[in-house]
Amino acid sequence: MATEGLQENETLASLKNEAESLKGKLEEERAKLHDVERECGRRARRPGRFVMKTRRTLKGHGNKVLCMDWCKDKRRIVSSSQDGKVIVWDSFTTNKEHAVTMPCTWVMACAYAPSGCAIACGEAFLVKKSVAMHTNYLSACSFTNSDMQILTASGDGTCALWDVESGQLLQSFHGHGADVLCLDLAPSETGNTFVSGGCDKKAMVWDMRSGQCIQSFETHDSDINSVRYYPSGDAFASGSDDATCRLYDLRADREVAIYSKESIIFGASSVDFSLSGRLLFAGYNDYTINVWDVLKGSRVSILFGHENRVSTLRVSPDGTAFCSGSWDHTLREGWNRILLEK
């Protein structure tokens, strides 16, 4: 009926208005805490110019590399690819230790278990156990602090926490308005939270026990492809299709830095911090990796080498190296070789 249709529209419009005004109020509340311009970078010493080169290239995948993770032993790496394979590499020798073929092709997610004895990928474990069930694609996964629980993010808009042994769903996290593309667990000292990023341009911080969203941030202009906690757990960085990376301060509850340049117009697919949190490494769809000075907001270095999009990037657990995976079918490791003048 015509009148019912009108009421339906009014309710939608009034909901939208309410949302806008609440967002405005939230901004006001956050702005009250903004008592200094971001000065913390000004007096920081500039890091010396340095050079990074690809030291190892891991070849073996037959198609785009979509995801990678380091083992806690700081040596082994797991990677997954559109060729349906998951490979475990020894990063020192570049030898392949294991290769598993998955029943599907786009293996978008893979993660090393804390014990180093198992890996999770796509929808199954290395021991061929099916754990997580989402109604749409799995975009990211991470073990929690033990091999016993796994956190997943999905194209169905939710994240979920699973018990590995029983395959049981322990908690689900609803709140994103579109596909969730990435997640990262808070460093264990900071408690049971994790952050997720999605196609709704939102980054959301969750309490793992209650399933509640604690904080959310909507400052990006496009999909958030990658989120990573800052080493102390008090902040996190994000990389987005809007070609920027951003830093969010969790205690001040706001975005505090944007890492961007006019010349960078392609999306950032993957971000990670160096050990101290001073540097932010970001892989982009224009095949490069940009290294940002987290405090000053400026770019410290730009790394070339990949011949297609950089899809995944992780700094090793002890911070001595980082590894990037690309649509060019390879993984490359780099580290600091020469420290030039300070």
Next chain:
Amino acid sequence: MAQDMTEKELLKMELDQLKKEVKNERQMISKTGKEIKEYIESMVGEDPLLKGIPEDKNPFKEKGGCTIS
């Protein structure tokens, strides 16, 4: 699931979340920003990607060639 929700349901979910967040406790940036900077400065000396690694300790260094004499 987000994909199954109507626009109205999505908006309601967003509203509920926003109402909660407006009440969150927040700290001053002058304090939190300073703490982030202090954390970085305390760890920078240990950051291998910033200060470099001496070649002899580098597990990734290229293996030298051998010469047979």
